[in-house]
Amino acid sequence: MQKASNPHSIFKRRYPRRIYTNTVGVLYRGQYTLAQGSALGEGGMAFHWPHSLPVEQGAVVTFKIPGNAMISVRSEIRNCKVDLENPGSFIIGIQFLPLPIAEKRRIRAFVSSRLESEPSI
Numbered sequence: 001m002q003k004a005s006n007p008h009s010i011f012k013r014r015y016p017r018r019i020y021t022n023t024v025g026v027l028y029r030g031q032y033t034l035a036q037g038s039a040l041g042e043g044g045m046a047f048h049w050p051h052s053l054p055v056e057q058g059a060v061v062t063f064k065i066p067g068n069a070m071i072s073v074r075s076e077i078r079n080c081k082v083d084l085e086n087p088g089s090f091i092i093g094i095q096f097l098p099l100p101i102a103e104k105r106r107i108r109a110f111v112s113s114r115l116e117s118e119p120s121i
Helices: 101-112
Strands: 017-019 023-028 031-041 044-049 058-064 070-082 090-096
Touching: 017 101, 023 044, 031 101, 044 058, 044 070, 070 101
Parallel strands: none
Antiparallel strands: 017 031, 023 031, 023 058, 031 044, 044 090, 058 070, 070 090
């Protein structure tokens, strides 16, 4: 991750991301809950959650890439921010822990197949 020269500016992303609004299964502290996805990239994803979660905690996420089988991966919570569009909800950003190369390629293919009419994030 590279930091811009202004300390208050936004960090540049390491991997491109694509809007991902499918259901995501989240196993956190022994409890499995379904969440609504927000964005997906080769290095991680974001999803909507009903309460805040502490960063640097582990979670297992399960999701489906359209046209492919399910992916289940260990991850680490990297950020938690208030969802401005849904009061009382949060957007959780996670980073995937090392992925098998086949799963990484499937995610990369999905992200790079973004339609021109689809906004980039």
